[in-house]
Amino acid sequence: xxxxxxxxxxxxxxxxxxxxxxxxxxxxxxxxxxxxxxxxxxxxxxxxxxxxxxxxxxxxxxxxxxxxxxxxxxxxxxxxxxxxxxxxxxxxxxxxxxxxxxxxxxxxxxxxxxxxxxxxxxxxxxxxxxxxxxxxxxxxxxxxxxxxxxxxxxxxxxxxxxxxxxxxxxxxxxxxxxxxxxxxxxxxxxxxxxxxxxxxxxxxxxxxxxxxxxxxxxxxxxxxxxxxxxxxxxxxxxxxxxxxxxxxxxxxxxxxxxxxxxxxxxxxxxxxxxxxxxxxxxxxxxxxxx
Amino acid sequence: xxxxxxxxxxxxxxxxxxxxxxxxxxxxxxxxxxxxxxxxxxxxxxxxxxxxxxxxxxxxxxxxxxxxxxxxxxxxxxxxxxxxxxxxxxxxxxxxxxxxxxxxxxxxxxxxxxxxxxxxxxxxxxxxxxxxxxxxxxxxxxxxxxxxxxxxxxxxxxxxxxxxxxxxxxxxxxxxxxxxxxxxxxxxxxxxxxxxxxxxxxxxxxxxxxxxxxxxxxxxxxxxxxxxxxxxxxxxxxxxxxxxxxxxxxxxxxxxxxxxxxxxxxxxxxxxxxxxxxxx
Numbered sequence: 001x002x003x004x005x006x007x008x009x010x011x012x013x014x015x016x017x018x019x020x021x022x023x024x025x026x027x028x029x030x031x032x033x034x035x036x037x038x039x040x041x042x043x044x045x046x047x048x049x050x051x052x053x054x055x056x057x058x059x060x061x062x063x064x065x066x067x068x069x070x071x072x073x074x075x076x077x078x079x080x081x082x083x084x085x086x087x088x089x090x091x092x093x094x095x096x097x098x099x100x101x102x103x104x105x106x107x108x109x110x111x112x113x114x115x116x117x118x119x120x121x122x123x124x125x126x127x128x129x130x131x132x133x134x135x136x137x138x139x140x141x142x143x144x145x146x147x148x149x150x151x152x153x154x155x156x157x158x159x160x161x162x163x164x165x166x167x168x169x170x171x172x173x174x175x176x177x178x179x180x181x182x183x184x185x186x187x188x189x190x191x192x193x194x195x196x197x198x199x200x201x202x203x204x205x206x207x208x209x210x211x212x213x214x215x216x217x218x219x220x221x222x223x224x225x226x227x228x229x230x231x232x233x234x235x236x237x238x239x240x241x242x243x244x245x246x247x248x249x250x251x252x253x254x255x256x257x258x259x260x261x262x263x264x265x266x267x268x269x270x271x272x273x274x275x276x277x278x279x280x281x282x283x284x285x286x287x288x289x290x
Numbered sequence: 291x292x293x294x295x296x297x298x299x300x301x302x303x304x305x306x307x308x309x310x311x312x313x314x315x316x317x318x319x320x321x322x323x324x325x326x327x328x329x330x331x332x333x334x335x336x337x338x339x340x341x342x343x344x345x346x347x348x349x350x351x352x353x354x355x356x357x358x359x360x361x362x363x364x365x366x367x368x369x370x371x372x373x374x375x376x377x378x379x380x381x382x383x384x385x386x387x388x389x390x391x392x393x394x395x396x397x398x399x400x401x402x403x404x405x406x407x408x409x410x411x412x413x414x415x416x417x418x419x420x421x422x423x424x425x426x427x428x429x430x431x432x433x434x435x436x437x438x439x440x441x442x443x444x445x446x447x448x449x450x451x452x453x454x455x456x457x458x459x460x461x462x463x464x465x466x467x468x469x470x471x472x473x474x475x476x477x478x479x480x481x482x483x484x485x486x487x488x489x490x491x492x493x494x495x496x497x498x499x500x501x502x503x504x505x506x507x508x509x510x511x512x513x514x515x516x517x518x519x520x521x522x523x524x525x526x527x528x529x530x531x532x533x534x535x536x537x538x539x540x541x542x543x544x545x546x547x548x549x550x551x552x553x554x555x556x557x558x559x560x561x562x563x564x565x566x567x568x569x570x
Binding site: 027033035079080083091093094095097098099101102105106108109217221224225228232259260261262263265266267269270273274277 | 321368369371372375376378379380382383384386387389390391393394400401491492495498499502503531532534535537538539541542543545546547549550
């Protein structure tokens with residue numbers, strides 16, 4: 001029973017992990033709390049649903065949804081991030097929230113506010129290992145999340161592009177002096193974090209087989225919590241934070257009740273912020289925007 | 291006044307109060323994303339005191355808003371150790387926890403919500419909102435407003451000038467919480483029903499949006515922002531389900547064109563210069 005819950009927590013944690021990594025990329029490198037990411041998470045799930053409904057095969061549908069999310073993220077970069085650079089630091093935050101509201105309401109106009117049943121993409125097969133039930137969808141999602149995050153971590157550490165990104169995260173001006181083309185790098189980062197969030201949304205839809213215009217809010221804000229708990233800007237911190245939040249959520253539902261989820265999850269976040277603001281794996285903040 | 295107009299104006303009054311609750315800490319450089327939690331304390335406090343103890347509104351509202359302020363004060367000390375984005379997220383978490391606690395409190399109805407018997411009419415609500423605006427206008431002319439600006443602009447220099455930075459920060463945070471509790475109390479008394487789900491993240495976030503949209507540089511910004519945000523969606527009612535999408539698009543474009551908000555200090559300076567030139 002407990003092992004089963006741990007597996008469920010792992011699954012949920014893997015999705016939070018993707019969202020947290022998406023947030024961490026935007027915060028760690030660009031110093032931008034991008035509140036449009038929960039919206040892009042939702043676009044991942046809802047657009048896949050929409051494309052499947054008009055008869056696209058599922059892999060095209062997922063591809064189309066990811067493409068759409070990347071496109072929207074470029075718009076966010078143009079209108080929210082770039083325009084807000086010179087102004088007060090809260091401004092990009094407001095516009096990115098504007099994007100969240102816009103995306104949710106566009107989906108609402110298109111598909112209505114009800115939860116929609118997402119078709120089962122994977123055969124409804126379960127592995128039974130010594131009394132435990134593990135869904136195929138769960139395993140595949142977990143594998144995708146872990147591979148994506150591990151690859152991203154390798155990419156940032158070992159490749160030239162990764163080094164450029166880390167230089168910008170360290171110090172923007174120095175990076176520019178060293179010849180990093182920030183104007184080109186920033187949109188790429190926006191696309192990358194949008195894709196991570198949107199993949200999270202697709203996996204969420206595949207696993208729980210339902211989508212709605214508001215599906216991004218819960219996982220999106222919990223992703224933020226996961227990022228903080230793990231330490232802003234640290235990819236492995238986000239992994240730990242995501243898993244912790246996933247476990248905390250599943251365990252408090254099992255042992256206490258569904259209504260206390262917010263107390264445990266956000267209580268944990270508050271506690272971490274008071275006791276260790278830089279998060280479990282984060283470095284103390286040297287400089288900050290906002 | 292028609293029922294529709296009264297309804298809209300009541301919403302406007304609540305939004306104005308909430309906007310000033312966000313504005314106070316923001317004037318000291320804090321982004322409070324948990325204002326809904328403090329509203330919930332005020333709302334449930336007023337509801338509980340009038341229902342269970344039969345207190346009159348006159349006694350219940352100040353006590354409920356003081357309770358919200360007290361929670362702000364107690365929590366403000368540890369939470370204000372953090373800055374910037376960490377503070378914003380700590381307040382965000384705080385708001386979530388407070389709302390979730392009320393959701394689980396069976397004495398006040400839990401998830402089913404809580405019904406009140408006391409009632410505050412629309413004119414009481416208007417008076418409360420006007421009162422808050424007047425107090426804020428008064429505050430903006432005192433030294434306290436200068437301290438807030440000093441702490442926001444440069445805490446180090448403010449500290450060197452002998453201002454207790456920590457004290458001003460906690461005061462701004464707690465006062466904001468108190469104003470939020472005040473608004474929450476009247477919200478409960480006017481609608482006669484509170485449910486924890488109302489006081490969610492989006493309420494906090496939208497309130498912050500009013501202030502940033504209106505402009506956080508002057509005391510008039512929150513008022514302008516709240517008015518715009520309440521009245522514009524009503525004006526867009528013809529668009530039915532499109533209206534929030536249109537509205538969000540407008541926010542994005544507006545922030546791209548005028549990132550400093552609707553009403554700014556330079557706007558006032560411009561006026562003053564012009565009037566000075568007119569009457570030498």
